[in-house]
Amino acid sequence: MVMVLLTALGVGGATVIGAILGFLFKNLSHKFSDIIISFAAGVMLSASVFGLIVPSIELGGKWALLITVIGIFLGALFLNVCDKAVPHLHKLMGGNEENHNNASLNKILLFVMAIALHNLPEGIASGVGFGTGNVTEALIIAGGIALQNIPEGMVIIAPLLSAGVSKKKTFFIALITGLIEVVGTLIGYFAVSIASIILPFMLAFAGGTMLYVISDEMIPETHAHGSERGATYALLIGFCLMLAVDVLFG
8 A cells, every 4th residue: 555655756756846847938939839739739649549549449448438428528519518618717816917928827727628638547457557557557557647748847937937927836736737637546546346447538538628628729829920830749758749749668
């Protein structure tokens, strides 16, 4: 149990480490902000495909394809519904029209929500490994997830700061996304039989939320200020970075 808890804290803490590194980016211009968000989109695209959707198919059994497709569409639909409610969420951030652009912040909150949602099934996957007694495999999974979480933690910070969110609240948001992974690991460990059944759907659902944000919010935003080419290559760099992490440590 001690090893499970320490591993969970390590996996969640990787997001916090990434967030601390992310504070190095301050006072971003539109062009540089677009590059960072595009890089984040590439990271998310790779994580959604190779870290969520492919494992969903691998773990789904006889009905794997159907479960995965349904999960993807329900995840996208869920975030679509959230998108309608997000215009009211900026009030919770304590900002106002003079401090930041609410429309921009709304999009960033969707992006952070997708990151948080995808952390839960990742944590469950790690916890299931411990729950089944396969400690070696569980540690390998946890290590791969932790490495992914560092760049994910980094890319949360810059967009929030550029939208006018305070440093304290930005760090708190990053911390919450990391704690979600800890919760997921503990759920997977203590409810291994149930978690292993619902895990394929949850992975696909999280993948759907990320694909929705990438297509509906992030890519259009990064192509709105004349930096399309740089944004495209930044997305490819982010995608390939996470692909390399998945291949080398997955």
